Amino acid sequence: MNMTRGDTYEFKFQRRNQNKEVITEKPDKMYFTVKENDEMEDFILQKRLDDNTISYDEETHYYHITIEPKDTSGWQYGTYYYDIEVITNNKTKTIKKGTLSITSEITFESNEV
Numbered sequence: 001m002n003m004t005r006g007d008t009y010e011f012k013f014q015r016r017n018q019n020k021e022v023i024t025e026k027p028d029k030m031y032f033t034v035k036e037n038d039e040m041e042d043f044i045l046q047k048r049l050d051d052n053t054i055s056y057d058e059e060t061h062y063y064h065i066t067i068e069p070k071d072t073s074g075w076q077y078g079t080y081y082y083d084i085e086v087i088t089n090n091k092t093k094t095i096k097k098g099t100l101s102i103t104s105e106i107t108f109e110s111n112e113v
Helices: none
Strands: 002-004 009-014 029-035 045-048 054-057 062-067 078-088 091-103
Touching: 045 062
Parallel strands: 002 091
Antiparallel strands: 009 062, 029 045, 029 078, 054 062, 078 091
């Protein structure tokens, strides 16, 4: 994923099984976690299903995650690491991992007069 630092970035996804069928069961927990590197224990951003920073549409079975401007405004430009993890019936599974590239911003909040 690529995004400009300080912008709003929204994405949605459905959970699917190995046969590409939509999984309609809502997990007990879900986390979208971002770290400066993949070996750190501490995260710099986390969105969660249980606090509604990850939302779920029961009709379409899409999960929605929004990265707000305040979430990345203090970050350095560069590459960060993320994953999406679900926990259902005490079983933990990482369903996606990747990198988040934060690119330079031209218009800063202070320019928005």
